[in-house]
Amino acid sequence: MAILDDARSRPRSSGVSPQEILQREAQRQEVPDVLLSESYTYLGSDDIPAERYTSAEYARLEAEHLWPKVWQMACREEDIPEVGDHVVYDIANYSILVVRSAPDVIKAYHNSCLHRGTQLRAEGGSVPFFRCSFHGWTWNLDGTLKRIPAQWDFPHCQPDRMCLPECQVGTWAGFVFINMDPDAGPLEDWLEVLPEHFRHWPLEKRLKAAHVAKILPCNWKVAIEAFIEAYHVSSTHPQLAFYDGDTNSQYDIYGEHVSRFVNILGIPSPELGELDEQTIAEAFARDFRIGDATAVEVPEGSSAREVIAETMRQLLSAGSGIDFSKLSNTEAIDSIEYYLFPNFLPWAGLGIPIVYRFRPNGLDPDTSIMEVMLMAPLPEGLPQRPPPAPIHWLESDDWRDAPEIGVLGLALNQDMSNLHKVQRGLHASATKTVKLGDYQEIRIRHYHRTLEKYVGK
């Protein structure tokens, strides 16, 4: 177990720690080794300037210095299975075409005609080539020029110098990443510890079973920060207190790009004190809709955590046709959320198989785009891979209108009720600063340090 020297030198919740639980369970289950360690370092207690979330100038600086320089997840490989399949990935004021140009080649181009700048594609689909709708300039899928109508009028446009400008492309775990910077280092370096950790949870073997997107009334960083700490749980999701060890979650930071939390379920919040195991199990089963909450029973000598993990293992097995009987408790029910700078949040484990992505909405500092994907285990032996879920743009303010994400929508409704108030309050702030906890909000502080390297303070 690799606990950094600093990991236990600062105040923590009085509740049982995730490591105490996971180390104990590792005595009788196969708990992934990467979950049996901590990686916390104190990063100071400085405030964050509020204008990072509210200023149009800061959003412009991000568009100039951040988004064109960083690796970012553009789509799933399964979103573009056939040659000619493509997606349009919009980020800030940029638009990128991500296309399968050959059976084993994915390319990315700036989505702008070299003639007068028209977007080559307004949305994804499947095409044999990219033809501008304005004057018909056309490129092959490999980015080479195919045709300029009335070529005689463009003697200054030599075809071999008229390829579509490319972005770098990399893939990991079934996701396609792009980087607009031709001088950027490889994706593999950017990912830091993620490949090592996710060897236990190969997301390339999952199916994107749901994909919901919604425009939020807050800055993209406000949105991310609402989902990378469990400190808010006892206030925003009080119903979880019966079975969520919220304030004793574990927070880890790695390198410059990666962080995670491990939020233990099946135990009560330390804020609530001790509860009987039957009450915990019934509340979890009822709220997570796993089985009949009135029939759940915690046998003498067992625990709510054991019972609900076993129920989840059985449900996962039945829902996928895969044998999950050996899945550890933590992979079955806990919230194990990773973050990759700047905007990609893949969850480990299987009971809550979420991927989040957050993007600015153009250059507007007061709105953003949130995407929720559910990554289902892909049954082995299928005659062919099922198609991934298409994106569902949620127009309403009620996430229950996205039934494909189940009870997650209920929790998101609670989160959403805060976000516009955060954004408005940041504009109204007299101190012009944001304060952060030293431990529970370390992931926020960690990514802001990286953000500062690109955008400045």
Place this chain on the structure above:
Amino acid sequence: MSVVRHPYDNTEYLLQGDGTVLVRDLTNGTEGVFEVGGRHLSGDLRWADIHMLRWANDTASGSKAIAPDVT
């Protein structure tokens, strides 16, 4: 009718047929009726936890488990 118990406040939240939420303080017996968005409508109890009002409303719906079924 769906009743949910607040873990900290010793109150309970009851979604009513008209879409409002009756909140009952189990310590002193006072009650209040609120819109899901938090506006107080009637009763001596004039404050309620807005997140529990939302939860009392939403959890009564038929949402399914998170883990998707692909079989």
